[in-house]
Amino acid sequence: MARRRQIYEGKAKILYEGPEPGTLIQYFKDDATAFNAQKRGTISGKGVLNNRISEHIFTALGAIGVPTHFIRRLNMREQLIRQVEIIPIEVVIRNVAAGSLSKRLGIEEGTQLPRTIIEYYYKDDALGDPLIADEHIACFGWATQEEMNDIADMAIRVNDFMCGMFAAIGIRLVDFKLEFGRVWDGDYARVILADEISPDGCRLWDLKSNEKLDKDRFRLDLGNVAEAYQEIARRLGLMPEGEEANSVLDFDSHRKKRGR
Numbered sequence: 149m150a151r152r153r154q155i156y157e158g159k160a161k162i163l164y165e166g167p168e169p170g171t172l173i174q175y176f177k178d179d180a181t182a183f184n185a186q187k188r189g190t191i192s193g194k195g196v197l198n199n200r201i202s203e204h205i206f207t208a209l210g211a212i213g214v215p216t217h218f219i220r221r222l223n224m225r226e227q228l229i230r231q232v233e234i235i236p237i238e239v240v241i242r243n244v245a246a247g248s249l250s251k252r253l254g255i256e257e258g259t260q261l262p263r264t265i266i267e268y269y270y271k272d273d274a275l276g277d278p279l280i281a282d283e284h285i286a287c288f289g290w291a292t293q294e295e296m297n298d299i300a301d302m303a304i305r306v307n308d309f310m311c312g313m314f315a316a317i318g319i320r321l322v323d324f325k326l327e328f329g330r331v332w333d334g335d336y337a338r339v340i341l342a343d344e345i346s347p348d349g350c351r352l353w354d355l356k357s358n359e360k361l362d363k364d365r366f367r368l369d370l371g372n373v374a375e376a377y378q379e380i381a382r383r384l385g386l387m388p389e390g391e392e393a394n395s396v397l398d399f400d401s402h403r404k405k406r407g408r
């Protein structure tokens with residue numbers, strides 16, 4: 149089989165040219181980074197789990213009418229997606245104080261916020277993804293006001309849906325990050341949800357114990373990182389019943405050995 153053309157390699161994913169114009173293949177790696185890539189590591193089997201978890205959430209969001217780039221999962225580590233023009237803004241939605249919000253404003257981690265907060269960060273590794281205001285987005289033309297309205301509306305819908313979905317499996321959705329992209333229809337552009345939704349970009353705490361079941365286990369060296377991702381997949385009903393998660397991951401390494 150001819151080698152596919154690589155379009156882009158990020159910290160946790162690789163994008164390859166898709167089978168048809170306007171499509172890409174998104175490959176999920178086991179690599180993990182934190183603190184603006186100052187900390188690097190691998191979480192064994194993470195790519196497989198994130199591919200499944202993201203498929204599950206994007207499919208559910210599609211079903212309630214949120215437009216997304218997801219087309220279908222191709223295999224253990226890859227999914228077919230629509231090519232978009234990524235809007236260079238990380239949209240962070242917060243329900244509970246944690247992470248940079250707690251640090252910046254001195255609000256104790258775990259404090260329930262009286263209302264949901266949406267924050268915007270400019271996607272620029274060299275600048276360390278700085279927090280920005282709506283004014284910056286308009287001033288520098290990163291997105292139009294209309295696009296920002298659509299993005300905020302979608303972010304709230306995604307948050308409402310995901311809070312319920314995770315509450316049903318005993319998990320508190322503390323905060324998470326979304327990315328959006330433009331698709332063109334002639335001269336008309338519309339914004340759709342892109343990237344991924346997985347424990348890499350969400351804070352997910354057990355409702356009863358407050359145990360962290362997300363990338364903070366890697367960031368803070370809490371151990372059992374892969375197990376936390378597996379627990380999320382298991383509670384979402386994505387792990388084969390009665391089998392160890394490892395069987396899923398073994399299958400993946402088996403494929404790799406065969407050079408596929």
Ligand code: UDP
Nearest residue numbers: 240246247248249323324325348349350351
């Ligand atoms: N987040 C992310 N990518 C980033 C920065 C943040 O996915 O580059 C996610 C992070 O996992 C968390 C939420 O966005 O769920 C809010 O992150 P925060 O601003 O608290 O930053 P952090 O403490 O992770 O540096």
